Amino acid sequence: MNFSSKLIQDAVEQFAKLPGIGRKSAMRLALHLLKMDKDEVRSFGEAFIDLRDKINYCQECHNISDMDICELCSNPSREFSTLCVVEDIRDVIAIENTHQFKGKYHVLGGIISPMDGVGPTDLNIESLVTKVAKGNIKEIIMALSTTMEGDTTNFYIFKRLKEYDIKMSVIARGISVGDELEYADEVTLGRSIVNRTPYENSLA
Amino acid sequence: MNFSSKLIQDAVEQFAKLPGIGRKSAMRLALHLLKMDKDEVRSFGEAFIDLRDKINYCQECHNISDMDICELCSNPSREFSTLCVVEDIRDVIAIENTHQFKGKYHVLGGIISPMDGVGPTDLNIESLVTKVAKGNIKEIIMALSTTMEGDTTNFYIFKRLKEYDIKMSVIARGISVGDELEYADEVTLGRSIVNRTPYENSLA
Secondary structure, X not given: OOOOOHXXXXXXXXXXXXXXXXXXXXXXXXXXXXXOOHHHHXXXXXXXXXXXXXXXXXXXXXXXXXXXXXXXXXXXXXOOOEEEEEOOHHHHHHHHHHOOOOOEEEEOOOOOEXXXXXXXXXXXXXXXXXXXXXXXXXXXXXXXXXXXXXXXXXXXXXXXXXXXXXXXXXXXXXXXXOOOHHHOOHHXXXXXXXXXXXXXXXXX | OOOOOHHHHHHHHHHHOOOOOOHHHHHHHHHHHHOXXXXXXXXXXXXXXXXXXXXXXXXXXXXXOOOOOOHHHHOXXXXXXXXXXXXXXXXXXXXXXXXXXXXXXXXXXXXXXXXXXXXXXXXOOHHHXXXXXXXXXXXXXXXXXXXXXXXXXXXXXXXXXXXXXXXXXXXXXXXXXXXXXXXXXXXXXXXXXXXXXXXXXXXX
């Protein structure tokens, strides 16, 4: 594209850096900004700069938090003996929305993915081992994506923690609620049979 | 969503203001920023603030331009007697990419759309009439979207300019190159028959 203005070119290029946004969408977004108020656009840009500059992580669970210890970690009514290991804040929000988990979280900040150059040392795994070594944790629930990378990370953490006397589980993989069997893929259907649950437990 | 940090909440809300970006995508984008370099995020945010603060429009054609008169308008090899009327800079770029138009542009900055509260006075229509009244323009090509709003704008401009001795045309509506007839809608197919072109002209 041949832009008539460096300003619009810059804005388009910046938008196009984001995942899932191509140059045509980026142009549409840049033109949208031009129709917004100057002050609104200023808050728009500053929100991202502030986010990156001032971001803080909970020292306990490594979740994004404005305080040094996040609300979930400092809440005395949460069970401290159960840890749910997740990839990032999105998963914390998703699990919190289910209201099914009353323990605490441990946010890895990613999953092991050699293709993207992410190894175990790039993640918050050492601090998980340290927490477990202190002896207060009874159960660890691995709630990672059901992908190759998620499985690899599960396996790595399982190996690192197997010397400790804790229960380690992985969230159930099976047929989504509301799905029809005939459209389920074979692997999922196979797992759902191997890991079948007692009838009483299937009633939510 | 219950965010654990005001910073991330702000960033998500700002992204979600953009057209076509929901709160889940906004969260994904905000987390992407957190993985970027601080300096990169700073240029990211500042590009938008700069765009809005320093944007300049060509005084001739109203296209976005870093100079007071844009490159296209100041180019002496472009025919000044033919004006192509378009909605915004995206259309200028699209038409320039075809290499089929050698005249100048007039950017309206939108189209008449009562539903969105955009009337004729919100657009650069007066300056178009002034240009035509000066008497140097011989032909006006209306290149607006083939929607109800585009048609309304065409009609309004046609009425405003009919007292002047100029040719006014609208870009051809017909079957897209490469399309099969059976999948074309009736209106388009009907127009393509009514406005059929001599065989010689159909060879691009």
